[in-house]
Amino acid sequence: MFSSKKWIQKSYYQIALTFFLVIFFVFSIVFSLGSGQAEISLIDVFQILLYKFSGGVLGNIADIEQAVVNIIWFVRTPRVLMSIFVGLGLATSGAIMQAVVQNPLADPYILGISSGASLGATFAIMIGFGSASIFSQLNLSLSAFIGALLATFCVLFLSNIGGRMTSTKLVLSGTIINSIFSSFSSLIIYLADDAEGIKSVTFWSMGSLASASWSKLPLLIVVTLVISVFFASQFRILNTMLLGDEAAVTLGISLGKYRRIYMIIASLLTGLIVANSGMIGFVGLIIPHIVRGIYGSDHKKLVPMCGFIGAFF
Amino acid sequence: MSLDIQNLHVKLGKKEIIHDLSLSMNTNQFVGIIGANGSGKSTLLKTIYKSLTPAKGRIYFDGLDILHTPAKKVSQKLGVVGQFNELSFDFTVFQMVLLGRTPHKKLLESDTKEDFAIVEQALAKMGLTSFKNESFLSLSGGEKQRVILARVLAKQPEFMILDEPTNHLDIRYQLEMMESVKKLGIGVLVALHDLQLAANYCDYLYAMKDGAIVAFGTPENLFTQDLIEDLYGIKCSIYKNPMTDKIAFHYYL
Numbered sequence: 086m087f088s089s090k091k092w093i094q095k096s097y098y099q100i101a102l103t104f105f106l107v108i109f110f111v112f113s114i115v116f117s118l119g120s121g122q123a124e125i126s127l128i129d130v131f132q133i134l135l136y137k138f139s140g141g142v143l144g145n146i147a148d149i150e151q152a153v154v155n156i157i158w159f160v161r162t163p164r165v166l167m168s169i170f171v172g173l174g175l176a177t178s179g180a181i182m183q184a185v186v187q188n189p190l191a192d193p194y195i196l197g198i199s200s201g202a203s204l205g206a207t208f209a210i211m212i213g214f215g216s217a218s219i220f221s222q223l224n225l226s227l228s229a230f231i232g233a234l235l236a237t238f239c240v241l242f243l244s245n246i247g248g249r250m251t252s253t254k255l256v257l258s259g260t261i262i263n264s265i266f267s268s269f270s271s272l273i274i275y276l277a278d279d280a281e282g283i284k285s286v287t288f289w290s291m292g293s294l295a296s297a298s299w300s301k302l303p304l305l306i307v308v309t310l311v312i313s314v315f316f317a318s319q320f321r322i323l324n325t326m327l328l329g330d331e332a333a334v335t336l337g338i339s340l341g342k343y344r345r346i347y348m349i350i351a352s353l354l355t356g357l358i359v360a361n362s363g364m365i366g367f368v369g370l371i372i373p374h375i376v377r378g379i380y381g382s383d384h385k386k387l388v389p390m391c392g393f394i395g396a397f398f
Numbered sequence: 399m400s401l402d403i404q405n406l407h408v409k410l411g412k413k414e415i416i417h418d419l420s421l422s423m424n425t426n427q428f429v430g431i432i433g434a435n436g437s438g439k440s441t442l443l444k445t446i447y448k449s450l451t452p453a454k455g456r457i458y459f460d461g462l463d464i465l466h467t468p469a470k471k472v473s474q475k476l477g478v479v480g481q482f483n484e485l486s487f488d489f490t491v492f493q494m495v496l497l498g499r500t501p502h503k504k505l506l507e508s509d510t511k512e513d514f515a516i517v518e519q520a521l522a523k524m525g526l527t528s529f530k531n532e533s534f535l536s537l538s539g540g541e542k543q544r545v546i547l548a549r550v551l552a553k554q555p556e557f558m559i560l561d562e563p564t565n566h567l568d569i570r571y572q573l574e575m576m577e578s579v580k581k582l583g584i585g586v587l588v589a590l591h592d593l594q595l596a597a598n599y600c601d602y603l604y605a606m607k608d609g610a611i612v613a614f615g616t617p618e619n620l621f622t623q624d625l626i627e628d629l630y631g632i633k634c635s636i637y638k639n640p641m642t643d644k645i646a647f648h649y650y651l
Contacts (some may be wrong), residue, residue, distance in 0.1 A: 189487065321500055327487045328497070331480055334449045336553075337473030337501035377487070 114165055133157045163299050174309040174358045176372035178351040181316055183373055184326045185344050186252040192370035193355040197236035197262035202359040205232020207270045207286050211277040226360040233356030236262050305361055312354045399425045399460045406455030408445050415441045416609040425557050425585035430596045433606035434630050439589040443561050447478045473501040477555030479546050479563050485535060491545050492530045495520055498552030520551035524578065540571035560588040564595065597621065597645040605629055621645060
């Protein structure tokens with residue numbers, strides 16, 4: 086099919102690399118389960134996972150301490166799973182955002198999602214539900230999510246003013262909304278005069294997976310997977326998107342509509358992730374570039390591989 | 399086949415760029431559009447390939463109402479080489495040309511052997527086979543332009559629109575570009591700045607000024623000193639080049 090030798094070599098190289106990455110992926114999961122404040126041997130980790138996933142049929146945890154089992158199962162496994170899907174989601178929506186605004190500097194937070202979510206979270210922490218109950222945890226996530234969506238819709242509204250939505254307008258209005266929302270957050274923090282609250286806002290905005298628990302996972306996993314599969318299926322349109330509006334029209338695709346749809350969906354995904362884990366930087370920006378370096382810009386490979394490599398982090 | 403444009407009005411912002419333009423042309427030939435910068439050539443072409451929506455008017459290609467047909471269907475028939483070849487992301491030449499197959503594909507359909515064969519052919523035709531795995535952004539202006547032309551070929555269009563395809567190209571690539579387009583043997587509508595190229599390659603010419611067509615005809619009949627002074631505001635003597643026996647121009651102010 087491909088006559089050029091160079092091409093064939095390159096795709097062998099890619100396959101080999103992918104294979105290596107899969108192995109490394111599995112290994113890193115097990116390793117991160119085992120390491121931490123309490124060192125747990127890999128064999129024990131394996132036994133516990135086997136036991137739990139098979140519902141007690143396989144594996145033998147009789148001679149492992151109950152505390153160890155709990156650490157693995159209730160603390161570390163959710164965190165690892167969460168980090169996998171957070172990474173997957175961030176990298177995917179980063180790749181999408183870069184295509185949508187045709188700008189290599191774009192990341193999932195470009196549309197003001199980050200500052201929107203921060204504002205939501207700040208609002209939640211400072212005004213009202215700042216206590217440590219589970220109810221407030223949920224509320225924190227929820228209001229961060231709402232803030233993110235609010236910011237996204239503001240950006241969409243702004244960039245629609247004056248006719249056609251262009252990628253320049255999108256980036257500009259994203260920046261504007263970003264500054265407006267973050268200055269509101271600052272205002273709330275300034276007026277609040279609540280040292281404990283300020284601390285938790287700062288902690289939240291640093292991003293953390295510490296809050297992971299089994300109850301939060303199903304929603305995150307399902308949404309992330311569904312959206313990632315959806316984007317992976319859109320590779321043709323995403324590819325033409327990189328060429329710009331003019332060229333896309335000549336290839337029979339008018340981008341305006343798709344741009345809006347993709348942006349809303351990617352924002353939903355990012356909003357959900359931010360709500361769960363706070364702001365985790367750079368994954369959404371850098372992973373798509375790393376993957377492009379290895380596999381090229383074709384979204385057919387780019388989107389799945391972004392998700393996969395993003396899942397490492 | 400024919401391209402019919404009826405009472406076309408196109409506005410960019412509040413300014414009317416094209417005012418009540420009608421033309422009807424046979425699309426089995428090499429047709430050129432000439433005119434000064436800002437005369438509306440690009441706007442007219444963009445309207446035909448659906449990048450701009452006109453305020454009023456109708457465009458038919460081969461009986462197909464272009465303005466009311468989905469972009470995908472139109473783009474299966476029309477190939478476009480425009481002035482928009484800047485990318486922020488890199489593709490290999492092969493991928494770039496493969497994108498030309500997009501309008502023939504359903505959303506989830508993957509590329510078949512046939513598609514790859516078509517792409518290989520297009521690359522070979524443009525002399526790009528050895529560049530196949532190079533990155534598009536590393537190519538020179540002339541090579542990029544040939545890749546874009548190969549992408550249009552991969553689309554297998556019935557008719558081609560070129561918007562100043564020889565811009566930024568040196569003399570050799572200008573000639574090569576025109577030759578390869580001419581050799582394709584399909585109908586072409588091309589906006590040109592270089593009157594010499596227009597005279598040498600076009601079967602028929604339209605001259606545009608201020609968003610309207612002011613003259614049309616074969617190169618021999620169209621080019622007069624008055625017309626060129628009217629279009630570009632320069633003096634010009636037109637003569638038959640004794641070496642090539644073709645029309646030649648000498649410009650002065």
